[in-house]
Amino acid sequence: MTEGRSIKNKQQLWIALSELYLDTELQPDFFAELAKRIYESPFSYKEVREIDKKEVFPVLYQNVLSVAGVWDGFDEEWLITSIVKKNAKRNFLSQGYHGFLYSRMQHIFKEEWKQIEIYLHKLRCEE
Secondary structure, three states: OOHHOOOOHHHHHHHHHHHHHHOOOOOOHHHHHHHHHHHOOOOOOOHHHHHHHHHHHHHHHHHHHHOOOOOOOOOOHHHHHHHHHHHHHHOOOOOOHHHHHHHHHHHHHHHHHHHHHHHHHHHHHOO
């Protein structure tokens, strides 16, 4: 992995993306900030979507389904450790399972990703 695409860069994205999974109504400020983090990261938008799908979603999707989910933020140390552990255990079956779940649940995040894209587009136009 190149220096610009270090695990630290991914960890910062994991933390930012985790807010999509909180049991709260997200505000425009959140979308603007997340778009800025994506824009400034060494990862493309497509890569960020894959990071969300394959690394963040498998750890946090259950919070979206919970009646009394976490709403005030995930502990960053727990989040990073959980994602690293889940990635280490990832295999063909778990990838298939989480891929299936993601495809069934992506409608939940559809509007959020549209908002992120709008803010990313604004950032690109400002270049």
